[in-house]
Amino acid sequence: MSDALQVAIEPTRDEHLAAAVQSVGARIVGLGEARILVWIGPPSEFPDLPDHVEWVALKTAGIEDFVTAGVIDNRRIWTNASGFYAENVAEHALALLLAGLRQINSAVLRHWDKQPIDTAVRSLHSSTVAIIGAGGIAASLIPRLTASGARVIAVNRSGRPVDGAAVTLPSARTDEVWGQTDHVVLAAPATAETHHLINAKSLATLPAHAWVVNVARGPLVDQNALVAALRDGQIAGAALDVTDPEPPADDDPLWSLPNVIITPHVANPASGLTRVMAPFLAENLRRFAAGEILLSVVEPGRDY
Amino acid sequence: MSDALQVAIEPTRDEHLAAAVQSVGARIVGLGEARILVWIGPPSEFPDLPDHVEWVALKTAGIEDFVTAGVIDNRRIWTNASGFYAENVAEHALALLLAGLRQINSAVLRHWDKQPIDTAVRSLHSSTVAIIGAGGIAASLIPRLTASGARVIAVNRSGRPVDGAAVTLPSARTDEVWGQTDHVVLAAPATAETHHLINAKSLATLPAHAWVVNVARGPLVDQNALVAALRDGQIAGAALDVTDPEPPADDDPLWSLPNVIITPHVANPASGLTRVMAPFLAENLRRFAAGEILLSVVEPGRDY
Structure with a gap:
């Protein structure tokens, strides 16, 4: 890239993103000179944008807060990180499901309490796992589950068959899932339709050996x-x-139930975001320079 | 099978194995009439065998205790359950590795302690995992690891390339592994050669972010x-x-270290052995009736 792209990384410098910018021969500049802004701060600190900023790259997958704050305009391209963190979230979902099935939580709490743990251990292999909200996370999770010997039921909006799933159902038929699956992984966005998807009725229909995993x-x-x-x-x-x-x-009873595992919203660790984002930013800079369509362009009117 | 095979299941009846016997048209009889003995008790209770017993099926993978007790003779076929439980053990190894990397243990103990957990979470994807003792468990574990985005270094006796591993090393070169891997899974038998394979020197060579998993x-x-x-x-x-x-x-210090996960030897749950063994027994009965070579025939002189 002889005519180096000018990229601002704000409001703080970040080593991973800086390395990504430099890896494609782009140049790091202040906002006053930038054609591209990589914004890694909160919406509340978002700056007034000069007209010469043609593309703003945000580091989060969900950008509800930026939409609400009114910073997203239609005068340039906006990208989020939708899909960038899918491997991470899929891995965490698998870790949570296996931790439950293999009784890691009981072992951690109770020490060598062999008899009750031995009889409570269940296998992921030969089981059926339903993934509700079969998008990017499911695309990463399904190969992990099938390699582990599980069969997958995918639920998405359209019902269009999902690669690797034994069965795909449209979300309108979600209620059919509970009686057909051993376990459930929730990976759908929070919308009016998905509100309280797991409720008294679905819980009563799931089998007694079911684990419910929520990474959504x-x-x-x-x-x-x-x-x-x-x-x-x-x-x-x-x-x-x-x-x-x-x-x-x-005092939430969740804390004291022995059959609950809670991780503190770390499926996609905040401390590792820019490291994971860096190669995607490098790819998008290459695409921008080549005039190609960018990854994860924000579609106006979709806020997740 | 019109001429039904006569099978004794001793010293107690077992529903899973009985169903397997019946599924291939064989008949459950007492030891006095049996051509085949399925022994699910300990070596200490092992009976004197009538000459008409042509094959004894044991339910464990390791049969050291039967060898030591001197019950294994060379007058008939003996099978163990070597390989039958590999999926289970591989799944548990993956669960343990992911539980460590994703900080499930810290989350279980500390509750919503977000900042330290967030920064301690590591990814299996993009990491290298060495499997020491690349036999049946590794054959089941490698596809799970590669589907999770990890690269595998396999170590076996011969160094003959293991399917799915990026690198295979012979056990004589095990010490080269520690500096080349992120994590280690131990899946080798206990022998003089593998005694204290993980020691002060190997631990000093492993990276500071390494997790060591032992399912062996x-x-x-x-x-x-x-x-x-x-x-x-x-x-x-x-x-x-x-x-x-x-x-x-x-009072073992292992119990009180925050970076240790201990499960009580449940990778292959004792309570589920016969359920897992059942389809293998059915297959072996079919092979026996057809005069084919059985699965997991005990080789004299190998005690693991």
């Missing part, structure tokens, strides 16, 4: 119904990276 | 050296399904 958003689960189902043994357990509210209150 | 046997690890390395932060953590001794003493 807390409101997909009716948490009171979940607590009741976990207490009554309607399902085997829940492994949650997200809750509602987040974190749960100190 | 406790004596492969010099536990005092491991405790010292975990205390000093020489490695990130250890996830152990086996220990030395087993279980660790109540």
Whole structure:
């Protein structure tokens, strides 16, 4: 790139993104000279944009807060990080599901309590796992699950068959899933349609050995119904990276149930975002320079 | 099978194995009439065998105790369950590795302690995992690891390339592994050669972010050296399904280290053995009736 692209990384410098910019021969400049802004701060600190900024790259997958803050305009290209972190979230979902099935939580809490743990261990292989919201995370999760010997039921909006899934259902038929699956992974955006998707009725239909994994958003689960189902043994357990509210209150019964695993919203660790984003930024800079379509362009009117 | 095979299941009846016998049209009889004995008891209770018993099927993968007790003769075929439980053990190894990398243990113990957990989470994808003892467990584990985006270094006796591994090394070159891998999974039998394979020297060579997973046997690890390395932060953590001794003493420092996950030797749950064994028994009965070579025939002189 002889005519170096001018890129601002704001509001703080970041070594991973700086290396990505330099790796494609672009040049790091201040906002006053930039054609491209890589914004890694919060919406509240977002600057007034000079007209010469043609593309703003945001580091998060969900950009609800930027939409709400009104910073996204239609005078340039905006990209988010949708899909960049799918491998990470898929890996965490697999870790949570296996931790539940293999009783890692009981082992951590109870020490060599062999008999009850031995009889409670379940296998992922030969089981069926339903993924609700079969997008980028599911695309990364399905090969992991099938390599682990599980069969996958995917649920997406259209019902268009998902690669690697044994069955794909449209979201309008989600209620058919509960009686056909061993376990559930929630990976859908939080919308009116997905609100309390896991509720008293779905929990009552799931098998007693089911684990429910949530790496999406807390409101997909009716948490009171979940607590009741976990207490009554309607399902085997829940492994949650997200809750509602987040974190749960100190006296939330979730904390004291033995069949719950809670990780503090770290499926995609905030501390590692820019490291994971860096190669995608480099690819998008290459595409920008070549006049190609960028990855993860924000579609106006879609806020997730 | 019109001329039904006569099979004894001793010393107790087992529903899974009985169903397997019946599924191939064989008949369950007492030992006095049996051509085949399926023995699911301990070596100490092993009966005197009538000459008409042509094949004894044992339910464990390791049969050291039967060899030591002198019950294995050369007057008939003996099979063990070598390889039958590989999927289970591989799944547990993956669960332990992911639980460590994704900080499930810290989350279980500390609750929503977001900042330290967020920064401690590591990814299996884009990492290198060495499997020491690349036999049946590795054959099941490698596809799970590669589907999770990891690169595998396999170590076996011969150094003959292992399917799916990026690199295979002979066990004589094991010491080269520690500096080339991110994480280690131990899946080798306990022998003089593998005794204290993980020791002060290998621990000092592994990277500081390394997790060591043991689903093999406790004596492969010099536990005092491991405790010292975990205390000093020489490695990130250890996830152990086996220990030395087993279980660790109540005052063993392993129990109190935050970067240790211990499961009580449940990679292959004892309570589920016959359920997992059942389809293999059915297949072997079919082979026996057809005069084919059986799965997992015990080779005289090999005691693992």
